[in-house]
Amino acid sequence: MSRRTMALLSQWTSRVFSVDMDGETVYFKIHDTQTGKGGKEVLRMFGNIQKGASCYSLLVSSGEKIHSARFHWKLKDKLSTALPPQCRFSPMCSFLPGVRDSLVHGYFLQAPSSDSSATTERLLRQWLRLDDPLLVCSYLHEENTPRWIQHLWNTEQNHGIVPSEAPESHPATLNLINSDVFYSFQAARDVLQKCADIIPEAASVLELLPCDGDMEARSKPDFPIIVLEGLDATGKTTLTESLRDALGATLLRSPPPCLSPWRARFDQEPPILRRAFYALGNYITAQQIYSQTSKTPVIIDRFWHSTAAYAIATAVNGPVCDLPAEGSELYRWPSDLLQPSVVFLLTLDPEERKRRLKDRGQGETKEEHELDLNQVFRLRVEEAYKRISGPTCISVDASSSAEQVLRQVLLLIKAKRYL
Numbered sequence: 001m002s003r004r005t006m007a008l009l010s011q012w013t014s015r016v017f018s019v020d021m022d023g024e025t026v027y028f029k030i031h032d033t034q035t036g037k038g039g040k041e042v043l044r045m046f047g048n049i050q051k052g053a054s055c056y057s058l059l060v061s062s063g064e065k066i067h068s069a070r071f072h073w074k075l076k077d078k079l080s081t082a083l084p085p086q087c088r089f090s091p092m093c094s095f096l097p098g099v100r101d102s103l104v105h106g107y108f109l110q111a112p113s114s115d116s117s118a119t120t121e122r123l124l125r126q127w128l129r130l131d132d133p134l135l136v137c138s139y140l141h142e143e144n145t146p147r148w149i150q151h152l153w154n155t156e157q158n159h160g161i162v163p164s165e166a167p168e169s170h171p172a173t174l175n176l177i178n179s180d181v182f183y184s185f186q187a188a189r190d191v192l193q194k195c196a197d198i199i200p201e202a203a204s205v206l207e208l209l210p211c212d213g214d215m216e217a218r219s220k221p222d223f224p225i226i227v228l229e230g231l232d233a234t235g236k237t238t239l240t241e242s243l244r245d246a247l248g249a250t251l252l253r254s255p256p257p258c259l260s261p262w263r264a265r266f267d268q269e270p271p272i273l274r275r276a277f278y279a280l281g282n283y284i285t286a287q288q289i290y291s292q293t294s295k296t297p298v299i300i301d302r303f304w305h306s307t308a309a310y311a312i313a314t315a316v317n318g319p320v321c322d323l324p325a326e327g328s329e330l331y332r333w334p335s336d337l338l339q340p341s342v343v344f345l346l347t348l349d350p351e352e353r354k355r356r357l358k359d360r361g362q363g364e365t366k367e368e369h370e371l372d373l374n375q376v377f378r379l380r381v382e383e384a385y386k387r388i389s390g391p392t393c394i395s396v397d398a399s400s401s402a403e404q405v406l407r408q409v410l411l412l413i414k415a416k417r418y419l
């Protein structure tokens with residue numbers, strides 16, 4: 001048994017568990033076996049479960065962050081292929097309220113029949129024997145009582161479970177720092193250095209990174225640095241190109257073209273690797289900005305706002321109110337990342353945005369597809385954009401014609417004397 005597993009087991013009775021059940025998150029915790037009462041909340045959670053179904057939970061207990069993230073990332077496919085087709089599984093996690101980096105991820109399984117339950121149990125016992133970094137539990141309902149018992153297979157212990165109130169902040173915020181959002185060049189680079197042996201493309205990306213010394217803050221730029229942000233198809237590419245022409249500016253984008261060969265590869269990886277990749281893209285772009293800003297104004301298509309907003313809005317998978325509160329340190333700008341003169345956030349009515357996306361005819365990223373399917377995710381991204389602290393961020397209604405939007409932004413640039 002790994003040290004990490006032992007550490008998790010030693011905290012077991014203090015942990016809170018959350019299950020995303022049919023779009024709703026239900027929280028429960030361990031209660032003294034003697035007096036633990038199921039309570040209506042737990043019954044409601046388990047009550048949503050088909051009568052007679054057997055329930056199990058899997059939590060990934062690997063200690064090393066990248067290994068744990070990749071194991072959990074692949075576990076979803078393993079469950080999809082190995083479980084009997086009648087079985088359902090949903091995201092689950094466990095955490096110690098208020099304790100940073102205490103979050104572990106997993107899945108909550110439901111086997112509707114005795115056959116599928118027997119198959120599921122065989123599979124889980126096999127995985128435990130393989131010494132996979134897993135904590136496995138089954139859930140038993142004591143007949144004619146509101147009591148549910150959690151049986152922890154790793155130690156053969158039983159615990160009563162009771163409802164738990166939702167934590168003050170979404171559990172994902174406990175592990176965001178330098179796992180989903182990277183607040184320094186070194187933190188992001190460390191992740192790619194650690195995975196270079198398992199992902200060869202990481203070595204190619206590392207070769208393109210600026211040296212440490214180059215990350216030092218530079219003198220005030222001679223020309224304005226203007227970032228365009230916004231969801232896909234809000235008109236960033238169109239506007240950045242017309243701004244470049246109107247201002248005789250240099251146009252850059254993040255991630256920079258030099259990372260294009262490896263982008264799709266990192267988009268397939270779990271958040272810790274993907275977000276580190278995008279964060280490093282911003283630092284490479286920052287170097288390019290420094291080299292240009294003594295010659296011309298610089299326009300950038302996406303920068304830190306996109307990186308942080310998509311990372312936070314993905315990790316915190318509840319309604320917008322679950323996002324970290326405005327002013328949270330989680331929205332801070334990395335102290336070693338160049339700050340632009342101004343950020344323009346293009347906003348657009350969802351229907352108009354969809355129309356433009358269709359007209360453009362380009363494929364959309366998986367994340368953009370998610371944005372369309374999942375309005376709540378889109379609203380989280382849009383709100384996270386606005387909460388990012390650091391440079392001045394001005395929302396611009398991008399619904400008028402391309403020419404009118406250009407005129408509006410040029411007036412704003414001149415009015416703020418960025419030129």
Ligand SMILES: Nc1nc2c(ncn2[C@@H]2O[C@H](COP(=O)(O)OP(=O)(O)OP(=O)(O)O)[C@@H](O)[C@H]2O)c(=O)[nH]1
Binds near residue numbers: 233311367
């Ligand atoms: N550029 C960028 N994109 C990110 C980042 N994090 C996630 N993404 C995803 O990548 C998509 C943007 O892809 P890009 O190629 O930069 O932009 P695009 O496809 O040209 O779309 P637009 O820039 O909106 O025209 C976003 O819509 C997100 O789904 C990030 O840090 N930077």
Ligand SMILES: Nc1ncnc2c1ncn2[C@@H]1O[C@H](COP(=O)(O)OP(=O)(O)O)[C@@H](O)[C@H]1O
Binds near residue numbers: 236357359402
């Ligand atoms: N202000 C605008 N009004 C109408 N259509 C626009 C406007 N800006 C861009 N478009 C069109 O909408 C689509 C998406 O624009 P694009 O610049 O690629 O957005 P983004 O870079 O934000 O994804 C393109 O077909 C573009 O021609």
